[in-house]
Amino acid sequence: xxxxxxxxxxxxxxxxxxxxxxxxxxxFPNSNSQNNSQNATNSTETYLMPEEFTFGIWFLIFPLLLGxxxxxxxxxxxxxxxxxxxxxxxxxxxxxxxxxILWGLTFYLIDAIIxxxxxxxxxxxxxxxxxxxxxxxxxxxxxxxxxxxMLASWNLYVLFLYFWIAIPTLNSIPLTTVALAFLxxxxxxxxxxxxxxxxxxxxxxxxxxxxxAVKNVETMPVYTTALAGIGLIVGGIFRNxxxxxxxxxxxxxxxETGGEYGxxxxxxxxxxxxxLSGSYMPERFDS
Numbered sequence: 001x002x003x004x005x006x007x008x009x010x011x012x013x014x015x016x017x018x019x020x021x022x023x024x025x026x027x028f029p030n031s032n033s034q035n036n037s038q039n040a041t042n043s044t045e046t047y048l049m050p051e052e053f054t055f056g057i058w059f060l061i062f063p064l065l066l067g068x069x070x071x072x073x074x075x076x077x078x079x080x081x082x083x084x085x086x087x088x089x090x091x092x093x094x095x096x097x098x099x100x101i102l103w104g105l106t107f108y109l110i111d112a113i114i115x116x117x118x119x120x121x122x123x124x125x126x127x128x129x130x131x132x133x134x135x136x137x138x139x140x141x142x143x144x145x146x147x148x149x150m151l152a153s154w155n156l157y158v159l160f161l162y163f164w165i166a167i168p169t170l171n172s173i174p175l176t177t178v179a180l181a182f183l184x185x186x187x188x189x190x191x192x193x194x195x196x197x198x199x200x201x202x203x204x205x206x207x208x209x210x211x212x213a214v215k216n217v218e219t220m221p222v223y224t225t226a227l228a229g230i231g232l233i234v235g236g237i238f239r240n241x242x243x244x245x246x247x248x249x250x251x252x253x254x255x256e257t258g259g260e261y262g263x264x265x266x267x268x269x270x271x272x273x274x275x276l277s278g279s280y281m282p283e284r285f286d287s
Contacts, residue, residue, distance in 0.1 A: 002082050006072050009085070012093030013069050019096045020058055046164040047176040047222050048157075050211025057207055061150050067143035076137075080144055084128035092121040108166035115162045119155040126152040130196045146200050153190075153204040157183060177225040183209065184229025192236035199240070202233050209233075 072081045099114045126148045160179045164171050187205030190198045213226035 002078065005082060005087060005090075008087060008090040009072060009081070010069055012090040013065055015093040015097055016065070017062060019100045020062070022100060044165050046161065046171045047173065047216060047219065048161045048164045048171075048179060048212060049215060050208060051214040053214075054208060054211025057150070057154065057204065061147055061154070064143060064147035064150070068147055071139065071143045076140065077144060080129060080140070085125050085144075085148075086128075088121045088125050092118050095121070108162065112159075112162040112166040115155070115159050119152075119159045122148060122151045122155050130198070149198055149200040150204045153187070153201045154208070156186060157205070157208045173219065173221050177221055180209065180212065180222065180225045180229055184225075184232050187229070187233040188236040191233065191240055197240050197244075199237055202237055206230055206233050 071077050072085075095114050095118050099111050099118070102111050102114070126145075129145050129148055160183070164176070164179075183205055187202045190196075191202035209226045209229045213223050213230070216222040216226070
């Protein structure tokens with residue numbers, strides 16, 4: 001079964017690359033395209049459309065996904081691939097192909113609904129990997145967690161984008177600022193309040209907000225909301241790094257002093273008293 005699953009992941013990866021290459025070659029249709037009719041729903045120019053450089057993130061995502069495709073064949077990735085990724089990755093690839101066909105037919109609303117399913121699939125993979133898989137090494141995180149962290153955050157954004165394209169009445173400044181605020185809060189939550197403290201998810205949201213801000217320099221409410229979101233998430237990242245530094249210093253002092261802090265400091269990975277596990281990061285449990 002695992003061989004069939006991994007083969008399906010290879011097919012899914014190739015399908016995803018094909019969809020992306022096709023969109024790049026076709027230059028992602030816009031409101032100036034000669035193929036568009038006069039119907040407003042055929043315009044892809046919305047307040048949520050970022051500057052073109054934003055889509056360059058795929059040149060980072062695809063190498064990471066290629067690493068996932070390669071490293072999934074190693075024994076250390078077996079459990080994560082079978083139980084966390086499962087067939088979700090292949091299913092999203094099938095949906096992406098269907099999405100591309102419908103996009104060419106300008107069925108934008110159906111595409112937006114399909115994007116909901118794609119987002120759910122990537123989110124399931126991401127949370128499965130971050131909560132149910134025992135991934136600790138740098139390679140495991142780099143090629144298993146990081147690409148799906150970026151894909152989950154990116155697909156959260158395009159979920160809004162496609163509905164803004166499909167339903168022109170959503171493309172208003174007030175609703176756009178609400179959408180940007182939601183994206184910003186999501187990035188802050190994942191980096192500052194979610195237990196994994198995921199900087200990759202947050203950096204992806206920041207990159208998207210930068211692209212939207214650059215695109216909407218002359219639309220002040222959208223521009224300022226995007227900048228405020230960037231500042232909010234960056235603040236969360238620095239707060240996370242500061243907390244990590246304090247914990248690291250506390251653990252260093254714990255070792256240096258021979259455990260003077262007592263048993264209230266525990267290893268946050270094993271839940272054992274810090275001195276029993278030999279790890280270097282304690283977490284304080286307040287009584």
